[in-house]
Amino acid sequence: xxxxxxxxxxxxxxxxxxxxxxxxxxxxxxxxxxxxxxxxxxxxxxxxxxxxxxxxxxxxxxxxxxxxxxxxxxxxxxxxxxxxxxxxxxxxxxxxxxxxxxxxxxxxxxxxxxxxxxxxxxxxxxxxxxxxxxxxxxxxxxxxxxxxxxxxxxxxxxxxxxxxxxxxxxxxxxxxxxxxxxxxxxxxxxxxxxxxxxxxxxxxxxxxxxxxxxxxxxxxxxxxxxxxxxxxxxxxxxxxxxxxxxxxxxxxxxxxxxxxxxxxxxxxxxxxxxxxxxxxxxxxxxxxxxx
Amino acid sequence: xxxxxxxxxxxxxxxxxxxxxxxxxxxxxxxxxxxxxxxxxxxxxxxxxxxxxxxxxxxxxxxxxxxxxxxxxxxxxxxxxxxxxxxxxxxxxxxxxxxxxxxxxxxxxxxxxxxxxxxxxxxxxxxxxxxxxxxxxxxxxxxxxxxxxxxxxxxxxxxxxxxxxxxxxxxxxxxxxxxxxxxxxxxxxxxxxxxxxxxxxxxxxxxxxxxxxxxxxxxxxxxxxxxxxxxxxxxxxxxxxxxxxxxxxxxxxxxxxxxxxxxxxxxxxxxxxxxxxxxxxxxxxxxxxxxxxxxxxxxxxxxxxxxxxxxxxxxxxxxxxxxxxxxxxxxxxxxxxxxxxxxxxxxxxxxxxxxxxxxxxxxxxxxxxxxxxxxxxxxxxxxxxxxxxxxxxxxxxxxxxxxxxxxxxxxxxxxxxxxxxxxxxxxxxxxxxxxxxxxxxxxxxxxxxxxxxxxxxxxxxxxxxxxxxxxxxxxxxxxxxx
Numbered sequence: 001x002x003x004x005x006x007x008x009x010x011x012x013x014x015x016x017x018x019x020x021x022x023x024x025x026x027x028x029x030x031x032x033x034x035x036x037x038x039x040x041x042x043x044x045x046x047x048x049x050x051x052x053x054x055x056x057x058x059x060x061x062x063x064x065x066x067x068x069x070x071x072x073x074x075x076x077x078x079x080x081x082x083x084x085x086x087x088x089x090x091x092x093x094x095x096x097x098x099x100x101x102x103x104x105x106x107x108x109x110x111x112x113x114x115x116x117x118x119x120x121x122x123x124x125x126x127x128x129x130x131x132x133x134x135x136x137x138x139x140x141x142x143x144x145x146x147x148x149x150x151x152x153x154x155x156x157x158x159x160x161x162x163x164x165x166x167x168x169x170x171x172x173x174x175x176x177x178x179x180x181x182x183x184x185x186x187x188x189x190x191x192x193x194x195x196x197x198x199x200x201x202x203x204x205x206x207x208x209x210x211x212x213x214x215x216x217x218x219x220x221x222x223x224x225x226x227x228x229x230x231x232x233x234x235x236x237x238x239x240x241x242x243x244x245x246x247x248x249x250x251x252x253x254x255x256x257x258x259x260x261x262x263x264x265x266x267x268x269x270x271x272x273x274x275x276x277x278x279x280x281x282x283x284x285x286x287x288x289x290x291x
Numbered sequence: 292x293x294x295x296x297x298x299x300x301x302x303x304x305x306x307x308x309x310x311x312x313x314x315x316x317x318x319x320x321x322x323x324x325x326x327x328x329x330x331x332x333x334x335x336x337x338x339x340x341x342x343x344x345x346x347x348x349x350x351x352x353x354x355x356x357x358x359x360x361x362x363x364x365x366x367x368x369x370x371x372x373x374x375x376x377x378x379x380x381x382x383x384x385x386x387x388x389x390x391x392x393x394x395x396x397x398x399x400x401x402x403x404x405x406x407x408x409x410x411x412x413x414x415x416x417x418x419x420x421x422x423x424x425x426x427x428x429x430x431x432x433x434x435x436x437x438x439x440x441x442x443x444x445x446x447x448x449x450x451x452x453x454x455x456x457x458x459x460x461x462x463x464x465x466x467x468x469x470x471x472x473x474x475x476x477x478x479x480x481x482x483x484x485x486x487x488x489x490x491x492x493x494x495x496x497x498x499x500x501x502x503x504x505x506x507x508x509x510x511x512x513x514x515x516x517x518x519x520x521x522x523x524x525x526x527x528x529x530x531x532x533x534x535x536x537x538x539x540x541x542x543x544x545x546x547x548x549x550x551x552x553x554x555x556x557x558x559x560x561x562x563x564x565x566x567x568x569x570x571x572x573x574x575x576x577x578x579x580x581x582x583x584x585x586x587x588x589x590x591x592x593x594x595x596x597x598x599x600x601x602x603x604x605x606x607x608x609x610x611x612x613x614x615x616x617x618x619x620x621x622x623x624x625x626x627x628x629x630x631x632x633x634x635x636x637x638x639x640x641x642x643x644x645x646x647x648x649x650x651x652x653x654x655x656x657x658x659x660x661x662x663x664x665x666x667x668x669x670x671x672x673x674x675x676x677x678x679x680x681x682x683x684x685x686x687x688x689x690x691x692x693x694x695x696x697x698x699x700x701x702x703x704x705x706x707x708x709x710x711x712x713x714x715x716x717x718x719x720x721x722x723x724x725x726x727x728x729x730x731x732x733x734x735x736x737x738x739x740x741x742x743x744x745x746x747x748x749x750x751x752x753x754x755x756x757x758x759x760x761x762x763x764x765x766x767x768x769x770x771x772x773x
Contacts, residue, residue: 142662144669148589170666174639178673 010041012055014231015199022046022056022229028123033115035167040123046229048123050091052116053166056229063093063127066193068265069225069237069273071097074156074189076255076270077244081155085110085183087143087171089160091120096130100260107136108154110146112167144170150183157184159192172209177216177240187243194222197280198232206236211287213240221246222284223273225264236280247274292370297569302351302363302562306342306555309349319345319552342555353378353553354546363562370569371496371515372506373531375538377545378561380553383490384410385545386514386530388417390486392544393512393536394456395420397700402447403458404469405690406436406731408488411458412699419700423451424693427731428608431687433599433620434649434728437608438469441477448481456484461505462491464645464652466616467609468502475508484535487513493521494615497572498580502611511535520579520615522657523564527557575657576615582664583617583655589668590617595624595675617653619671625680631671634678639670648728648757649685686754688726691747694739697772702736706773712748712766715740721770723760726751732760740769 009021022043029040036052043049047060058066071094075081083106086094090111098107109131111117117138121128131138139146143161157180161168170176171192180190192213195206214220217240227235239246252267276284316323325332325340332340346352351360360378367376379386387410395401397419403411405424415422425447428437444457457478462468471487478485487505489495493515495504505513513531517523530545532538567575587598597620603609621631632646644654653667696719697705707721717740724734726748733748734740748766752758758766 142665144665145589148592148669148672167662170662170669173666173669175666175669175673178677179669182673182676 010043010049010051012051015201018199018231020229020231022049029119031115031119033113035113036116038116038119040119049229050119050124052163055163055166057162058091058093058127059229060124060126062228063091064263065225065227066235066237067093067097067127068262069223070094070158070160070191070193072255072260072262072265073223073237073239073246073270073273074158074191075101076251076267077239077241077246077249078155078187078189079249079251082106083154084108084156084158085146085150085154087146087157087159087161088168089158090117090138091124092128092130094130094158094160095133095136096127099130099133099135100258104135107133108139108146109136110139110141110143112140112142114140142170143168144176144179147176147179147183150179152185153183155185155188157188157190159190162193162195172205172212174212174216177213180240181216181242184242189239189241189244190217191240192238194236194238196231196235197283198234202231203283207283207287209238210284211290213238214288217241219243219245221274222276222280224276224280225273247271292372292569294569297366297370297566299366300363300562300566301359301366303559303566305350305359306559309344310342316344318347339556342559344555345552350555353380353549353558354551355542360558363558363565366569367529367561367565368531370565371504371529371531373513374534374536375532375541377530377532377538377541378553378558379528379530379545379549380526380557381528381549382518382526383488383514383516383528384408384413385549386528387411387488387490388414388548389530389541389545390488390512390514391415391420391456391458392418392547393541394484394486398698400451400454401456401458402444402451402454402483404436404439404460405693406463406729407458407460408490411488412735415699416703417700419698420455421698422695422735423447423454424695426690426692429687429689429729429731430603431689431729433597434622434647434685434687435465435467435618436463436729436731438463438467438610439474440607441470441473444474444477448477448483452481454483456486456511458486458488459505459510460488462495462502462611462613462616464491464616465618465650466491466613467603468611468613470607470610471503471505471508471510475505475510479509484511485509486511489513490516491519491616492613493517493519493568494572494576494579495613497568498576498615499573500580501576501615502613506531506533509533512541517561517564519654520576520656521564521568524557524560527561527564529561529565579615579655579657579659582659582661583615585661586617586653586655586664586668589664590619590671593668593672593675595679596621596671597623615655617655619651619653620649621651622649622682622685624675624678625682626674626678630678631674634674635667635670639666639673641667641670647730649687684754686751686756687728688731688733688747688751688756690731691733691744693732693735694741695737696739697737699735699737702772707770708773709763709768709770712745712769715769715771716742716745718771721772722762724748724766724769725759727757727759733758734769740771
C-alpha cells in the first residue's frame with residue numbers, strides 16, 4: 001500500500017502535449033486577488049509550493065536555485081552595489097539573498113499584489129524573512145509605474161517576474177527594458193527571468209525577450225540553471241548591463257571572501273552557467289542578428 | 292429605463308434555446324452548423340458556427356421583426372430612452388445613411404459640419420440631397436477639428452430656411468462635443484430634424500458625468516456604434532428614433548440597403564451588450580473614466596506629451612468634452628502622431644486606435660485593465676527618452692468655405708477629366724481633397740475650385756500639411772467635371 005491514502009495530484013500543462021504532476025498532501029490555501037489566483041499546496045517531493053493561475057511559481061525545495069542565481073551572479077560582477085530594485089519578488093527570497101551583502105544600502109521591492117506577499121509571509125517564512133531586513137522598502141505598486149519615476153537611481157535591478165503572458169506581461173516588454181535602462185546608474189546591471197527555451201511555445205517568448213533586451217543594453221548575456229518544476233526543467237536568466245561583462249568583470253576571489261553559504265551557486269558554476277547548449281546559442285544569435 | 296425588464300435578453304435566450312434543440316437544417320447557411328466546413332469550425336469554434344443560422348420562426352426576422360427581435364429592439368429603445376431602436380448589422384455607416392435617407396430626398400438641403408463622416412457624404416450620393424456645411428472650428432495648436440458654434444448654426448439656418456435637417460457629431464473622434472441641446476432646439480424651432488452621429492458616444496447613455504446624449508437632448512434620430520464603446524461585435528450597431536419620426540418609414544429606408552440575411556452572431560451580441568450596458572454600464576464606464584483620468588495624469592507627467600482633457604472646454608466650439616477619449620498630442624517630442632503610432636506598434640507591440648500629424652488616440656474601454664495603461668505610459672516614457680527630436684514649426688490649416696455647385700450625387704455620376712491643377716480655376720471638383728492637420732476637406736466633389744483655394748493648397752503643402760484624396764498623390768492634377 002502506498003504511503004498516501006488517496007491519489008491527490010496537482011497538474012500543470014507545460015505545453016498542450018506535456019503535463020507535469022506533483023503529488024499533493026494538502027491544499028493549504030486558495031484565493032483570487034485583483035491580479036491572480038493564488039494557491040498553496042503541500043507535497044511530499046517539493047514541500048510547500050505556490051501557484052499563480054495554476055502555474056508553479058516556486059517550491060520550498062528548489063527556490064534556492066533561482067533566488068541564488070538571480071542575486072549572486074550580478075553581485076559577483078558589479079564591484080559596488082549600493083541600491084537595488086527588485087520588481088516582483090514579493091515572496092522575499094531575492095531580498096533574503098541580497099541581505100547577505102553588507103555594502104547594500106537600499107533594497108526597494110515593487111510588488112503590485114499585497115495578497116501574494118501576505119500569503120508568502122504566512123506559508124513561506126523562510127523566504128519572507130528577507131522582507132524583514134531593515135534595508136528593504138516594500139512598495140505595493142506596478143513595476144512599470146514604479147520605474148517610470150526613476151532616473152539614474154539604482155546599481156542593480158532584479159526582475160523576478162516569471163510569466164510573460166500573465167498579469168506581469170508588462171515586465172517583458174521593450175518599455176520595461178527601456179525604463180530599467182533609464183533607472184540604472186551608468187554602470188548598472190539588470191537581471192531577469194528569461195524563461196525556458198526548450199518547448200516551441202516557450203521558445204518564442206524567450207526569443208522576443210532577447211530581441212528586446214539586446215536592443216536596450218550594450219552588454220546582454222544569457223545564463224542557465226536547472227529548475228525541476230519549470231517547463232522542461234531548464235531555465236534561463238538574462239544579464240543586461242550598461243558596462244560590466246558577466247565573465248570579464250567577474251571577481252571570484254572577492255566573492256569567496258564574503259563566505260556566503262549557498263546550495264546552488266558557486267564561483268565555478270558562475271562561469272559555467274554562461275556556457276550554453278548549441279541550440280540556445282543559435283537561437284540567441286539569430287535574434288541578435290535580426291536587429 | 293425599467294431595470295427589472297432590462298435583465299432580460301430575449302434574442303440571446305432564443306438563440307441559446309435554439310442551440311439546444313438540435314434542429315435538422317434544410318435551410319441556409321450551407322455549412323450546416325459547421326459540418327460542411329471543418330476549417331471554419333477549427334477557426335471560429337463550434338459554439339460560434341452552430342448559431343450562425345438564418346432567420347426562422349423561433350428567431351424572428353430583422354427585416355420585419357414580430358417576436359424576439361422586436362422585444363430586443365424594444366428593450367434597446369427603453370435602455371437608450373428612445374421611442375424606437377433598430378438593431379443594425381451593416382455598421383454605424385448604415386445607421387448614419389438611414390438617418391440621412393430618412394430626412395431628405397433629392398434636391399433637399401441638409402446642414403452638417405464640414406468634418407462629417409464619409410458615410411454621411413456617401414448617403415448624399417445615394418439620395419441626391421444638397422449639403423450645407425458648417426465650419427467646425429479648429430484648434431490650430433493641437434491640430435484638431437472642434438465643434439460647431441451656435442452662431443454658425445444660426446447663420447446656416449437663416450441662409451437655408453428650407454433645409455430639412457441638421458446633422459451633429461456627438462462626440463467627435465477626439466472627444467469634442469458641440470452644444471447639442473441648443474442645436475436640437477434650433478433645428479426644431481425651424482422645422483428641421485436633428486440627426487446625431489453618435490458613433491463615438493454609446494457610453495454617454497450609461498456613464499455618469501459624461502456629455503449629454505442625443506435622446507436626452509431631444510434629437511430625432513441617432514446612430515450608435517454599439518461595437519465601439521458598447522462592447523458588441525464589430526459591425527453591429529443601433530439606430531435610435533425619437534418622438535417626431537415615423538419608425539415605419541425608417542424601417543422601409545433601412546430595408547432598402549440592409550441585408551435580408553442578418554447575422555445572429557451580431558444580433559445576439561447586441562442583445563447581450565445592451566443588457567450589460569443597462570445593468571452594469573454606470574459601474575463599467577465609471578472605471579473607464581477613472582482609467583482614462585489616471586492615464587492622462589501619468590502621460591502628462593512625461594515631458595513632451597500632452598493628453599488633453601476637460602480644460603479645452605470653452606463654452607462654444609468645445610462645449611463639452613468626453614473624458615473617456617484619450618488623445619495624446621505628440622508635437623512636444625518633435626514627432627508626428629503617425630510616427631508615435633508606428634513606434635508603439637513596431638517597437639512596443641501596442642496598437643493605437645489612430646494617429647494623425649499631431650496626435651495619437653488610445654481607445655480606452657470596458658475591456659481595459661490598469662496593467663495595459665501602465666504599458667502605454669511606460670512605452671510613451673521610453674519613446675520620449677529614445678526618439679525625441681527638436682520640435683519644428685507646426686502649421687495647421689484653417690477652414691476654407693466651400694461653394695457647392697453640384698450635389699455630391701451629380702458630381703459622382705458626372706463625366707470627369709484630369710487637368711493640371713493650375714488650370715482648374717472655375718471648374719467643379721470631381722474628387723475630395725483632405726488636408727491634415729486638422730483633417731477637414733478643402734474640396735469635395737461638386738465644389739467650385741477658386742484661385743483662393745489653389746493658393747491655400749499650395750501654402751498648406753509648403754508648410755508641411757499632408758494632402759489626401761486626389762488620385763494624383765502630389766496634387767499636380769485634379770479631377771474636374773467636364
